[in-house]
Amino acid sequence: KPATTPLKVIQLERxxxxxxxxxxxxxxxxxxxxxxxAS
Structure with missing residues (x-):
């Protein structure tokens, strides 16, 4: 698996x-x- 997947997940969470x-x-x-x- 490419190592870019976690980075994309981190960016999505951000x-x-x-x-x-x-x-x-x-x-x-x-x-x-x-x-x-109201006031």
């Missing part, structure tokens, strides 16, 4: 984690906007 962080940041911003509208 992209997934970055997407998760971005998603949580977006959720936080949305919640903040909702709080401002």
């Amino acid at each position: 992209v997934k984690s970055e997407e998760a962080v971005h998603f949580s940041v977006v959720i936080c911003l949305l919640v903040d906007k909702l709080k401002h509208h």
Whole structure:
């Protein structure tokens, strides 16, 4: 098996984690906007 497979897996995991962080940041911003509208 080529040794590039683990590297691709690592890159995929990194992209997934970055997407998760971005998603949580977006959720936080949305919640903040909702709080401002509610008050």
